[in-house]
Amino acid sequence: MSSAGKDTPDFSRNARCLAxxxxxxxxxxxxxxxxxxxxxxxxxxxxxxxxSAAFLAExxxxxxxxxxxxxxxxxxRNKAAVPxxxxxxxxxxxxxxxxRILDHGCGWGGLLLRLKERGIxxxxxxxxxxxxxxxxxxxxxxxxxxxxxxxxxxxYDALLLSSVFEHLTEHGKWLQAAHRLLVPGGVxxxxxxxxxxxxxGAQIARLGRxxxxxxxxxxxxxxxxxxxxFSLKGMRLLLEQHGFLLESISPAPLQREMxxxxxxxxxxxxxxxxxxxxxxxxxxxxxxxxxxxxxxxQ
Numbered sequence: 278m279s280s281a282g283k284d285t286p287d288f289s290r291n292a293r294c295l296a297x298x299x300x301x302x303x304x305x306x307x308x309x310x311x312x313x314x315x316x317x318x319x320x321x322x323x324x325x326x327x328x329s330a331a332f333l334a335e336x337x338x339x340x341x342x343x344x345x346x347x348x349x350x351x352x353x354r355n356k357a358a359v360p361x362x363x364x365x366x367x368x369x370x371x372x373x374x375x376x377r378i379l380d381h382g383c384g385w386g387g388l389l390l391r392l393k394e395r396g397i398x399x400x401x402x403x404x405x406x407x408x409x410x411x412x413x414x415x416x417x418x419x420x421x422x423x424x425x426x427x428x429x430x431x432x433y434d435a436l437l438l439s440s441v442f443e444h445l446t447e448h449g450k451w452l453q454a455a456h457r458l459l460v461p462g463g464v465x466x467x468x469x470x471x472x473x474x475x476x477x478g479a480q481i482a483r484l485g486r487x488x489x490x491x492x493x494x495x496x497x498x499x500x501x502x503x504x505x506x507f508s509l510k511g512m513r514l515l516l517e518q519h520g521f522l523l524e525s526i527s528p529a530p531l532q533r534e535m536x537x538x539x540x541x542x543x544x545x546x547x548x549x550x551x552x553x554x555x556x557x558x559x560x561x562x563x564x565x566x567x568x569x570x571x572x573x574x575q
Contacts, residue, residue, distance in 0.1 A: 295448055296321040296511030306479060306491040311500030313491065315476065320508035322472045328501045330446045334423070336501070337404035351411055355387030358439070360530040362391040365437055365468055368527070368567055369397070372464045376434030379458075381424060382441030386412040399437070402427075424454045431460040438467040440565075443503045452519035459572045465521060468529045470497045470565040472508040477561045495538070497564065509558065512568055521570035526558050529565035 292302050294316035301317035302325065314325040355362075365388060369378070380388050383401030385408055392399045400418040403409040409419045420427065425447075436455055445451050455465055475497045483489040491498045497506065507515065513523050528549065531542045545562060552560045 292325050294319060294321055294511070295323050295327075295505055296507055296515045304487060305476070306483070306487055306489070306498075308491040308493070308498045309500055313498065313500075315472075316508075316511070319511040319514060320472050320476065321511035322475055322506040324500055324504045327446055327504055330423075333444075333446055333501065333504075334404060338406050351385035351387075354385050355390065357532040357534045358387050359391070360533055361439060361468055362388045364527075364530050364567055365439055365466060366391055366395055366397070368466050368525075368569055369435055369437065369464070372435070372466070372524070372569060372571070374435045374462075374464050376460070377432065378435045378437060379420075379433045380437050380439070382438060382444065383412055383417070383419065384408050384439070386415050386417060388437065388439050389417050390415070424458075425450050427454065427458060430457050431463075432458045434460055434463045436463075436465045438465075438469070440469060442467045442469045442507070443505055446504050448505070448515060449519065452516065452521070456520050456572060461572055461574045463572050464524070465516075465570045465572075466567065467570075468565060468567045470503070470506055471563070472506045472511070473559075473561050474564045475506045495564075509566065516568075516570045520572065522573060524569040524571050525567075526569075527567045528553065528558055528560075528563040529567050531564065 292314065293300055294302055297316060297319040299316055299318035302314040303317060305313045305315040305322060307313070312325050313322050315322050378392065378397060378399035380392070380399050380401045383389055383403045386401065389399055389401055389412060400420065401412050402420040402424065403412060404421065409421055412419045436459060459465065475494060478494045479491050479498065482492040482494070493499065497503070509526060516523065531546055533539065534542060549560060549562055552562070558566060
């Protein structure tokens with residue numbers, strides 16, 4: 278048994294952390310019969326075992342748009358996520374990059390639309406057949422093959438991800454493809470939920486009992502779709518290992534939803550604004566962060 282107490286199962290002995298390759302993974306909890314482990318070195322949370330890329334590719338293609346993880350109404354989803362899409366557009370502007378842009382995991386096209394409104398042309402990549410067809414009907418070019426299958430080198434100036442990196446399964450292969458497809462000096466900008474809020478929220482909701490099921494935390498724990506919730510340290514280590522340089526980390530804004538969810542979001546937004554000058558990006562109530570990484574010029 279681990280030192281966490283009698284409710285904590287044995288440490289996992291047969292896996293490494295996807296971010297830092299540490300063997301210090303230990304059981305953190307289960308949701309919908311899926312197990313999440315936590316890295317004792319960098320704090321990253323990951324599914325164990327990890328779903329295969331083939332399994333998820335088929336699930337995304339056929340089921341994702343109606344599975345309940347992502348809002349099934351494009352208009353509602355795109356309107357609620359405007360603060361996040363605008364934050365990604367702003368991060369792209371600060372990077373100074375112009376040129377060919379790929380929105381990886383473009384969903385219902387909300388980010389593509391916001392980019393277009395700013396005069397920035399972009400294309401999408403989307404594994405969900407329904408979502409890809411919707412974006413195509415809006416007039417956007419949408420690729421459907423995996424990132425690793427895209428041909429060429431130095432094709433894109435920027436890769437944007439809005440709540441996508443936590444869905445990947447073979448991060449190393451994806452990052453190799455991203456590095457190949459980006460021009461020297463190009464940027465990878467990812468908005469994603471991160472591990473510290475997920476870990477804190479889960480422990481509070483479960484009163485510290487590892488045997489209790491993990492809470493959804495508004496879809497933060499959402500297997501099999503959310504495979505990995507990286508810590509800030511874990512993201513830096515993983516991306517640097519694959520040839521990227523960390524340029525900035527900033528808190529990700531919350532979506533703006535209706536009803537009681539919106540009331541809670543407004544309260545959290547106010548608390549976070551007051552805490553930011555003192556704690557910066559390490560404040561534990563930031564549900565997610567925006568990472569900007571750059572491919573070196575040489």
